[in-house]
Amino acid sequence: MQPLRDAELGASTFFASPLPHDVCGSNGLPLTPNSIKILGRFQILKTITHPRLCQYVDITRGKHERLVIVAEHHEKSLKDLLKQGKPVSADKVLHVAYEVLEGLEFMNKHGMVHRALSTNNVLLDHEGKVKLAKFGLYHMTDHGADVDFPIGYPSYLPPEVIAQGCFCPSEPSISEAHLPSGPKTDVWSLGVLLFEISVGRRILQNIDISERMKFILTLGCMDDIITVLAEEHGCIETVKELPESVQFLLRKCLTFLPSKRPTPAELLTDSVFEGISCHYPPYQSPVRLFSAAPRSAFLQLPEDISELCKDDKEDYLSERAIDEVYHLWCLAGGDLEKELTNQEIIQSKPPVCTLPKFILEDGESFGQGRDRSFLLDDTTVKLSLFQLKNRLKDVAGETYYPLLEDEQSSLPQSTSSNELSAVVTLPLIIRERDTEYQLTRIILFDRLLKAYPFKKNQVWKEARVDIPPLLRGLAWAALLAVEGDIQSKYDGIDKDTPIPTDRQIEVDIPRCHQYDELLSSPQGHVKFRRVLKAWVVSHPDLVYWQALAYACMSAFIPKYLYNFFLKDNSHVIQEYLTVFSQMIAFHDPELSNHLNEIGFIPDLYAIPWFLTMFTHVFPLHKIFHLWDTLLLGNSSFPFCIGVAILQQLRDRLLANGFNECILLFSDLPEIDIERCVRESINLFCWTPKSATYRQHAQPNKPVSENNGFGKTPYYASEYHDITKADLSREPLKLSELKAEVSPRISVEDLIDLCELSGPACLKTPIKRARTGKPKILAVDIRSLEEYPFLIFSRGHIPGSINIPFSSVFGPDGELLQCPAGSALAGYRLRVIVILSSVMRNATTFAAHLVKVSFPRVCVLDGGMNKMKSTGLLTVPSPQI
Template sequence: MLSLKDAQLGAFTFFASALPHDVCGSNGLPLTPNSIKILGRFQILKTITHPRLCQYVDISRGKHERLIVVAEHYESSLEDFQKQGKSVSPEKVLQIAYEVLEGLDFLNKDGLVHRALGPHNVLLDCKGNVKLAKFGLYHMTDHGADVDFPIGYPSYLAPEVIAQGWSHPSDPSHREPPRRSGPKVDVWSLGVLLFELCAGRRLLQSFDTSERLKFILSLGCVDDIVTVVAEEHGCLEVIKELPENVLSLLRKCLTFLPSGRPTPADLLKDPVFQEVSIHYTPFRKPVGLFSSSLRCAHLELPDDISKLCQDDKEDYLAERAIDEVYYLWCLAGGDLEKELTNKGIIQSKPPVCTLPNFILEDGESFGRGRDRSFLLDDTTVTLSLSQLKTRLTDVAGEAYYPLLEDEQSSLPHSNSSNELPAAVTLPLIIRERDTEYQLLRIVLFDRILQAYPYKKNLVWKEARVDIPPLLRGLAWATLLGIEGDIQAKYDSIDKDTPIPTDRQIEVDIPRCHQYDELLSSPQGHVKFRRVLKAWVVSHPDLVYWQGLDSLCAPFLYLNFNNEALAYACMSAFIPKYLYNFFLKDNSHVIQEYLTVFSQLIGFHDPELSNHLNEIGFIPDLYAIPWFLTMFTHVFPLHKIFHLWDTLLLGNSSFPFCIGVAILQQLRDRLLANGFNECILLFSDLPEIDIERCVRESINLFCWTPKSATYRQHAQPVKNMTEPNGFGKAPSYTTTDYQDSPKTDLSREPLKLSELKAEVSPRISAEDLIDLCELTAATHFKTPTKKPRSGKPKVIAVDIRSSEDFNRGHISGSISVPYHTAFGPEGELVPGPATATLQSFRGRVIVVISHAMTRASVFAANLVRLNYPRVCILDGGINKLRATGLLTVPSPQI
């Protein structure tokens, strides 16, 4: 994206054609509004970057099919020359012609045609260079099919376009859509513009529209169109005085038959531009973040290094990308409709004036006529940046150039010499709407991302604070470790050959997050189909399950114009969090996952677990869509973004904690209801506070021993290459248990039947050793150090007999013999050991025995008594005998 520099932001508006409300498509669904279609096609225009083209920034959809387009804008245009009434020098004409052709040729290579060339759409920047505006209007409207006005201006339209006529495709008398224009129509329009510059006057302005069209069509029988047009407008002498190369250019452009007219690419190679072209260097498209090419190959230091030192009056905002400036403008209170209303472009009318007309049986009509406001008013309104600049007055210039060295700051949330403002302590939704805060975060993330993968650790570090929404797509990709030439890999996948899954994909897409305008557009459906099919084809060992489309939605939304990146992110996300979930027979994977989730509910909230088990409301009834789609099926996209910002920092066990956090938000309603009411509750899930859910998930995650979520069907990881997501230093909660090398103290796999028979999770001996050494839970952002005093966060409960306990036990453990612990009613028998156990209620309780069955029953009894955080030592006391950690009490003297 180009920087703002001396450009401005401009906005113009038009209406899409309205569709009848009582008509459905072939699939039985309502027709997609034309404004949604235009919005989807517009997105690709934002990726077109060239020095001769105005950068498209955004499109906004309003009421009654209104669309507002935001783009790079300049106040000066070729129209200024016409207003002066003087002819332009031949040298300037050739320069303008060459620069216009450069822009047109670049468009043609992307399969686009301008079709709306006019003097007010050929803008000039502060250096007098050409910037073509509104070049995307013809493309975004499906070549004029989705609007009620023709694309182009009668005085500048090519003869073949005029001869074709215009009829709206919705007109029943027009059975076939009009033939699409090719690149040569713009060459004719350029010829008319150049002629006007040479003559110093507008052409055909004394004629009405019909006379203009007749005159242009009559030129078909003329040998020398340039001479005839000059005679018609009384400027023959001026035209005759032009150099031969300029006259030759005009004659080539104003060739009546398209077959004899050159394309922009042909004209650029014409000898007429031999002297002009030497002053221009070919445009190189910037290299993307994920590519095999060297991103910094084009960077050069100036001969005078002092030029890099800028004074205090520098407009730092102008150096930022134009899409960043617009995003900040919106945060600072910018309102597109208000800007257009203030300029009189949008005019409100009383409701009675907007009533449609109706026709009686005798043909007499009543009501309003055609509202001309629904035609194209291509006036571009300049958006004022004064309010934004006022908001950013207090932001120091150094903030636009943050340093990335870790030593620059000891703060866990800042890597620059400037600390983040107090807004960092505010709720996330407020931070995302704070202009100054977002500027700092965008600048910092942009700098870090440009240094990816070298500064990958800094991406993780800053993502723990928050991720700016504008850069979320790239930030997620770096958190998922995407690297290399992803486009080449994506292009190599066959996405066109029919496969059996096509039918299911076609059925699922129209139901996936269709409340979103972008994903519901036809372009969105096409991209959905391609990305999903690419994943299915490239993973022959896996199959398409319903829910894969929901998983794809966040990545496609954030990378709408980069299918390859959406596919790469999705391909990296699924193995990490949904390993083997998409096997043809995934029942054993799902069942193990749900069983571990059920154990974690009992671990963190035994009262809720007991109630749900008592009424038979098991996770199989509600949690499969949660985990199969990582909550994208149950939450809207804006909540998924905040949820996944944290999810991507955690390991594959973090979704368990999210699920428990959701249940705890619904805790009171679940405890008060029975099975049927719970089913109804989850059929229409109540509003969930996502920020609270994330906060509680982190707390649950930090209280969960990593081996408690062990799954033998989780992804095997050979080595740990990712930074810790939830702290600066390693802890027992930061990495997957599968990431650790297996030892004799590791947890052993269980049969699914054995796993389901246990209420509490098992933890490994190595986890127990670590837990006994830790005395404070790890905080999400800054792990606390081991305090010198205080109760430990874990208690080991040895349920063997007193004799066995005295032969050897873990230091600090308490002896609660199995046979003496519980009374006939299942209550704890009072005694010193049980009193100590009760004093540790709320801490991690590890049940140790030599028989796993007894340990499982003992733990189940504690859970039944609503003891939280109860777990079992996997392998029992025998796992610890070879460690030398068992102690024997000293004999009494």
Template sequence: MRPLRDAQLGAFTFFASALPHDVCGSNGLPLTPNSIKILGRFQLLKTITHPRLCQYVDISRGKHAKHHSPERVLQIAYEALEGLEFMNKHGMVHRALNAQNVLMDGKGKVKLAKFGLYYMTDHGADVDFPIGYPSYLAPEVIAQGSVHPRDPSQGENPLPSGPKTDVWSLGVLLFELCAGRRLLQNIEISERLKFIITLGCIDDIVTVLAEEHGCLDAIRCVYVFDACSKSLTFHSVLPSRPTPAELLVDPVFEGVSCLYAPFQQPVGLFSSSLRCAHLELPEDISQLCKGQSEYLGERAIDEVYHLWCLAGGDLEKELTNKEIIQSKPPVCTLPNFLLEDGESFGQGRDRSFLLDDTTVTLSLCQLKNRLKDVAGEAYYPLLEDEQSSLSQSNSSNELSCTVMLPLIIRERDTEYQLIRIILFDRLLKAYPYKKNLVWKEARVDIPPLIRGLAWAALLGVEGDIQAKYDSIDKDTPIPTDRQIEVDIPRCHQYDELLSSPQGHRKFRRVLKAWVVSHPDLVYWQVTHIHTVLWSIDNSHVIQEYLTVFSQMIAFHDPELSNHLNEIGFIPDLYAIPWFLTMFTHVFPLHKIFHLWDTLLLGNSSFPFCIGVAILQQLRDRLLANGFNECILLFSDLPEIDIERCVRESINLFCWTPKSATYRQHAQPPKAQGDASTNGFGKTANYYSSDYQDMPKTDLSREPLELSDLKAEVSPRISAEDLIDLCELSVGGQTKRSKASKPKILAVDIRSIEDFGRGHISGSISIPYSTAFSPDGELVQCPATGTLQSFRGRVIVVITDCLKHCFATHLVKVNYPRVTTLDGGINKMKPTGLLTVPSPQI
């Protein structure tokens, strides 16, 4: 993205055509407003970057000449043609060229403005005004008249303008530069057009230019105007003039083209080309920052605009202050009635709905004042520095406090976002070599402006992903097309981009590319929300997932689990859309973004913890209600504090032994980076890695039949989990320091005799036969007192027969974090880690 440098942010506005309120489309749904259509098409304009084009940064949907030398004219012509050719490669034409839309940057280079107006309005179909300026429109455009492109009463719609239309407009501009605007400004459009068309011979051109420039310069001007005359040719109805691409190789530009290097698209983050191939360091490194007192000018234009909005910038307010947008009371907008006798009543056409060509320059003073305390070093953070990136600012104390504030406040803090954006920008430019630092900083937060690229880095995306996507056939009809077509208009249609036709189109192509790339998977609809499931016969996959989730509820909140099981409110009734859509069925998009920022940092077990955290926010209401009330509660889920949900799910995640969520039908893992980065910081340590990723050994969990898995209320953990959690080493000695507190208690429920023959070091003996009274209460004894003192820690039940229900009984009396050792004591015997007590003397 190009830096701001000496450029300025500008804004202009126009009104989209209104649609009738009582008309629906063929699908029975209300018609999409034209303003939404325009917003969707605009997204492509943000991606187009070229030295000859002004950069588009955002669109907001509101509620309502001088003479030049021949050499300079050649340069202007060549630079303008470069911009037009680049637009044509992207399937666009300008159609609104005039003297005000050909701008010059600080170096005198051409930049074409408002080049996306014709494209984003669907060739003028979505607005009430014509696109273009009559004085510069090509004859074939004027010949079509003012027929609206989508007016069914006009019969066949006119064809959209092509690249040659812009060449005519450019030719008129060049003629004005050569001859001066005085020559044509007082001539009516029809006479002006006739005058230009009749300039067909060199003698006439020489005469006109000689009158303007004098005889000495007339011959030189002819060669310049030769490019103009090629564009100002008109034959019958169809133009025979060349395209911008053809003009660029015209001999008239031989002396100019050598001054310009061919444009190369900037290499993106995900590409097969080296991003640093064009970089050259000066001999004196100190020259890099020399004279750069305006640090904000080195930032990308879209970044500056984002910060401008955070600092209080308001596009609609700026345009209103300049009286470009004027609100009127409803009584002043009554329609005009025309009677048979020609007499009219009411208002005439509101000219505010026509195009106002004024461009308002947006002041950066407020933004600069907001960032005045940010030191210059903050714009160039050192990635190898162990200190926090926030310490680079003069107001580091304030920023250090900001990082402790709620996420929604941090995302609106201008100075904080500047620091975070700069840091992530540098880390992503060093991706994948700084992948670990991306993970580290993502655990703090992810700047919304860079969220897309940050997610791609967290997902391990590498290589030319755009080329891979382009190579997938997304056009050939497939059986799922109909279902996708029905589902997309139901998906988050409150969002302006997703509800636009372009949003639908892109969404459809992404889904179709996924389905085509995974022929072993199938697309299903789930409660009006689409999803792609793991396999065609996936009922066993879903049932295993829901069973493990049910065990996670019992592990973390046994009281809630007991209540939900008693009333029959099982996860099958509410949780399927949660996991199949990764909670997009539950939350609006602005909450989903924050949730996924964390979701991508966890392993495949983390969604279980999010589900438990949601239930715990609704805990009091769930415990107080029966089955019917719970069904109604989940049919319209109450407001969920997403930041609290994320915070609590991380805590649950860090307390969950990794083998407790083992699923034999889990999706095969993809290779990730350093496992140490794949978690939530120091508190996650052991729990951060995914059990599905680990190589299987004799101490790993064994797969269970689904019926056996459903019969167990609490989860199992593997022998290797137990060894790590107990911090055992060979010889049965522990590695734990005296100051540390164990997070686990091993409870051996075998008989006293079996316990004496060998047991886990540090475990306690509570024989199952003496543990519970006939009414199910835990019998009080020294051993159960120890168990009570460890309440809240991970309890691992060890037995020689997994048919025992000791763990189930503990859950029923509301003991949290209860697990069972997979394989029982027999799994531990070959390890040599069992302890035999010394005989008493």
């Protein structure tokens, strides 16, 4: 987005054509409102940036198909030059023409035409440079098909458009729409407005509309249209005095036949601009974050650096991107409809005044005529930034230029720094609505993302605090480690050739969050379809389960949903659900016991959770906050989210049976998403990293030097590819995995958590509980009767306790006593690791602890046989 600088924010409004309520589409669903269609097409306009075009910023949808557009605005226009009542210099005419053509050519490259050129919509910035406004109206309305007013001004429309006449697509008698206008349409319009500023008066304005059309159509019989126009408006002498270059340009533009009229691109290369084009260097699009080209900025510093901050009242806000300023304007209390109402652009009417018109048998009519408010009002209302600037008046200039290498707090040092520090402790929804806080976060993330991937670790660090909604898309891409020229890769995928999954995609897209205006629009469907199809085409081994979205999807799915979309994915899903069941038993054994007793297994409710990473469960505004944290964790974090959801519903689940639980999950109650995120992080930090091991997970890849939450360092939960492979977890058959209630952890995990003096690569700091004691307790259940040479007294893990298996279970497996009530009663705040030389004994012992609702119970994978090879067992010194 362009910086605001001398520009202003402007708002304009119009109505989309209403649709009949009793008509459905070919799919049997209600027709998509035209306002939704327009909103979808508008999105591409926000990405079009050029010095000759006013930047589009936002679109909002109101009642009765009303749309409000926010865009860059300048007070001065070519209309102001006409008000002076005198011709503009020939040099100025040529410069205006060249600048307008630059903007038109850029639009044409994006498949768009202006179609609404007039002196009103050719704005001038503070340097007098051209800025084309309203250039997207023709595109967003589908060439005028979605509105009840014509696009363009009759005085400036070319003959071929006038000849088509009025077209109203909502009329059932119209079978075909008119052909859309091409680039040459704007060249004629340019010729008319250049003629006007050359002679210093408006033309074709004071003629009746029907006479005006007749006059324009008769111009086709004239050899010299310029002379005819001059004679008609009494300015023949002025035209004769124009330089030949200007007259030549006017004749080129006002060529009656479109076939002979040049396009903007052709006209730009004409010899008439030879002395002018050298003043306009070729436009270079800004290098985006994810591209092959190196990102750099041309910085020109004054000789005296102190001059940079000399003016204490400098408008730092004007240097921010225009979309940032608008976002902050909304947070500071900006209201588009209120601004338009204050300017009487929006006028409310009593219901009685909106009654339809009735015609009696004798022809007498009652009621009102056509509501003129549904026609286009070309007024642009300037949005005042006074309230925003007043809100930010205490923010110091240093806030706008934070030092990324500063080890101090990233919050600005200003008079309000204490207040901003306090905001960090407030709920996320409040932070996202705080103007000053969002300003600091947006500026900080903007600078960090521009330095990505060099500042990748700092992006992770700041994302742990929160992610500003305005930059969420780019921040997510950075957290997913997206890099390189993603646009070229996406463009190289065939997204048009029909494939077998097309039908399924067409069916699924209309089911996806259609309450969201953008996702429900036809353009939203098109973009979504292309992203999904690009994924399917580029992964031919997978069934169906824009560039940045595709790149993020390509990084997201392997990380969290690896092999979920294989043609036969049952073994992958079943392993995932089994590990999830073990996580429920690990963190909440009482709830796990109840759900197992009533047969309410994860297969009945959790598959849509994990298959869609909870987008099937929550609305988008909650998904945004959930994924802000999800992307900081590894592939095991979704298990913790699932457990956190169940714990919020814990009381209701424990009080209900199978049928009631089924009904509960068929219409999931409201979930406090901030509490869910907070508890998920806590669960994640209590879960040993190897407890969520899955053999069908993505091959190991170190995620970060920390787990994304500032806690215990970790590697990815895909744990079979580590330095000490013999200390890692071993894969189990699915049947064996399902038979075990508690998860297993690796020897490496045990060494880490017990702070044993193991290999340097495994020695890491431990997270201790609030009591100051280690989180873990090793319970050695070896019995003297089993292996006398491996008994506890001849070698054990330092700090472990011994509860012989034979003292708890009899020879036939009957329970003799419950260890949870005596020996383990004081250890409920620790992770309990069961160690044995017989894995069956260890899993049986762990299952009993879960049955008596003992939390955080797990089993050492490989048992003491694996632990013995580390040489870390302790033999107690003989007492004298």
